[in-house]
Amino acid sequence: MIKRHVSAAEIARFSEGDIRARKAARIGSHLAGCRRCARVREDLARVPALLASTEAPPMPEHLTARIQAALSTESARRASLDAGPDSAQPERRAGGWSWPRLPGMSARAAGWAAAAAAAVVVAGGGTYLIVQGQGGGGTSASSAAVPSGAAHRTAAGANVPAAPAVRGTGQQLEYQRAGKTTEFTPVASDKNYLPAKLAAQVNTTLTDHRTPASSSPAKAAPLATANLSPKAGSGRSSRIGGFSVGALEGCVSRVSAGAMVLLVDVASYQSTPAAVIVTAVNKQSPKEAWVVGTGCSASDSDVLNRATLPPGG
Amino acid sequence: MQPPDAELLRRHIDGDPDAFGELFLRHRDRLWAVAVRTLGDPEEAADALQDAMISAFRRAGSFRGDSAVTTWLHRIVINASLDRLRRMAAHPVTSSADERVLDGLAAGRARPDPSSATDTSLDVTAELRRLPHDQQAALVLVDMLGYPVADAAEILGVSQGTVKSRCARGRARLLPRLAHLRKAPGEPPGPGRARRNRSAAENVLPGREGGDPS
Numbered sequence: 001m002i003k004r005h006v007s008a009a010e011i012a013r014f015s016e017g018d019i020r021a022r023k024a025a026r027i028g029s030h031l032a033g034c035r036r037c038a039r040v041r042e043d044l045a046r047v048p049a050l051l052a053s054t055e056a057p058p059m060p061e062h063l064t065a066r067i068q069a070a071l072s073t074e075s076a077r078r079a080s081l082d083a084g085p086d087s088a089q090p091e092r093r094a095g096g097w098s099w100p101r102l103p104g105m106s107a108r109a110a111g112w113a114a115a116a117a118a119a120v121v122v123a124g125g126g127t128y129l130i131v132q133g134q135g136g137g138g139t140s141a142s143s144a145a146v147p148s149g150a151a152h153r154t155a156a157g158a159n160v161p162a163a164p165a166v167r168g169t170g171q172q173l174e175y176q177r178a179g180k181t182t183e184f185t186p187v188a189s190d191k192n193y194l195p196a197k198l199a200a201q202v203n204t205t206l207t208d209h210r211t212p213a214s215s216s217p218a219k220a221a222p223l224a225t226a227n228l229s230p231k232a233g234s235g236r237s238s239r240i241g242g243f244s245v246g247a248l249e250g251c252v253s254r255v256s257a258g259a260m261v262l263l264v265d266v267a268s269y270q271s272t273p274a275a276v277i278v279t280a281v282n283k284q285s286p287k288e289a290w291v292v293g294t295g296c297s298a299s300d301s302d303v304l305n306r307a308t309l310p311p312g313g
Numbered sequence: 314m315q316p317p318d319a320e321l322l323r324r325h326i327d328g329d330p331d332a333f334g335e336l337f338l339r340h341r342d343r344l345w346a347v348a349v350r351t352l353g354d355p356e357e358a359a360d361a362l363q364d365a366m367i368s369a370f371r372r373a374g375s376f377r378g379d380s381a382v383t384t385w386l387h388r389i390v391i392n393a394s395l396d397r398l399r400r401m402a403a404h405p406v407t408s409s410a411d412e413r414v415l416d417g418l419a420a421g422r423a424r425p426d427p428s429s430a431t432d433t434s435l436d437v438t439a440e441l442r443r444l445p446h447d448q449q450a451a452l453v454l455v456d457m458l459g460y461p462v463a464d465a466a467e468i469l470g471v472s473q474g475t476v477k478s479r480c481a482r483g484r485a486r487l488l489p490r491l492a493h494l495r496k497a498p499g500e501p502p503g504p505g506r507a508r509r510n511r512s513a514a515e516n517v518l519p520g521r522e523g524g525d526p527s
Contacts, residue, residue: 007485008488008489009481009482011485012480012484013477013478013481013482013485015481016477016480018474018477018478018481043488044484044485047456047488047491048455048484051437051441051452051456051457051487052456052457052459054437054438054457056345056350056457057349057355058342058345059341059349059359060355063362064338064341066363067341067359067362067366068337068338070363070367071333071337071366071367071370072334074367074370074371075330075331075333075370076330078328079330257363298356299355299356299359
């Protein structure tokens with residue numbers, strides 16, 4: 001019998017037959033005569049049962065729904081890519097996310113659009129301005145950065161590429177798209193969205209926030225300079241409407257699930273605080289409007305309603 | 314009669330927009346268990362599972378059929394989970410993650426629902442995540458979820474001997490950390506048990522390969 005005790009690792013490997021025969025024979029004879037090591041072996045044998053006895057929490061339904069939605073989005077994307085060579089192929093850009101290059105849009109314009117992600121989202125043949133809004137209702141903490149009541153309908157500008165990423169104003173937020181950080185600026189339309197009129201109301205909001213088709217991106221004004229307040233960076237805990245900024249960012253990442261975000265409107269749904277997030281996989285695909293409650297975050301979609309809007313338009 | 318997995322996958326590759334979603338629903342419980350057991354956090358697990366499903370969706374065409382569809386899905390899920398685990402280790406806690414936790418609490422949603430897990434399973438999961446990732450993955454599949462060693466080997470893409478070895482080393486590392494949780498059947502509570510637990514914790518050091526001189 002070996003005088004030296006055997007380590008737990010060796011005993012465990014011995015039990016699994018993961019030790020060479022000669023050494024295994026020595027360990028076996030030691031175990032036969034050593035109570036202490038035999039006890040370690042017994043304890044080791046109980047570890048699998050202990051591991052098996054732990055309960056795995058069941059998959060929450062909302063997480064299942066979220067993944068199903070992501071797969072649906074993926075299906076729609078695939079269908080539109082298969083539709084033809086003119087479909088908007090995502091264009092990889094260093095340091096940014098993929099912007100679909102729309103027909104008639106120059107590579108330079110596409111690049112510009114990527115740089116101006118904070119101000120403009122392109123979809124459906126038009127240019128949507130995501131209007132930075134204080135609105136009347138609900139925004140409070142973020143007014144530290146932007147004068148209260150100021151609703152800047154930004155026209156995007158040629159010098160936008162110089163605009164730094166401004167975190168912390170409570171206005172210019174970020175979401176994750178295909179693993180990249182992308183910016184968006186929520187609006188606050190103050191609307192009370194209703195189930196029966198959802199699609200129509202969302203379309204109106206989209207129309208209200210779209211520039212005339214003739215407005216070329218190059219003419220647009222820079223991101224509201226009001227955003228570049230000295231308080232930038234200090235307001236990560238601020239709220240927009242009933243949403244905390246962090247939760248809203250996570251929520252938009254979650255709900256968009258890789259699609260483009262065309263609009264984030266922090267407003268109401270059936271008279272309770274809610275946000276409407278409009279996404280589209282690309283120009284050809286239908287737009288989807290998601291109504292989310294204030295519980296929406298990176299971990300919980302809290303989708304209250306959903307509507308599909310016709311593509312383009 | 315439900316179509317077999319391989320048939321669903323073929324339909325998906327052929328352009329059926331719903332086939333892959335059906336495949337996901339069919340196996341989501343087991344895939345979820347792998348992800349949540351590996352990551353210990355439902356939110357991270359859902360992210361990993363979503364990454365994995367999107368990846369599998371896109372890569373379906375490269376599935377060669379030399380393993381079962383479920384094995385292939387499991388492999389993608391466990392790899393996505395381990396990737397996420399590595400990223401979590403590299404960036405332990407970001408402020409936005411903190412914020413999300415606080416948001417969750419403020420909204421009355423405690424993130425990991427304490428009522429859904431016993432203290433034991435929380436502890437075990439936490440200890441498990443301190444193991445080297447290859448050992449952890451092996452233990453999740455074999456000990457926690459009860460996969461045969463052969464299946465685990467196929468999922469992990471290693472030999473059965475390697476799976477056994479990883480399981481053995483992982484159990485040995487866990488042992489002293491789980492000593493306080495171990496239910497010793499038939500052993501009376503009190504000093505006797507406490508002494509025995511202490512001796513296990515003191516004498517069986519994790520990762521000690523050489524053995525103690527007596």
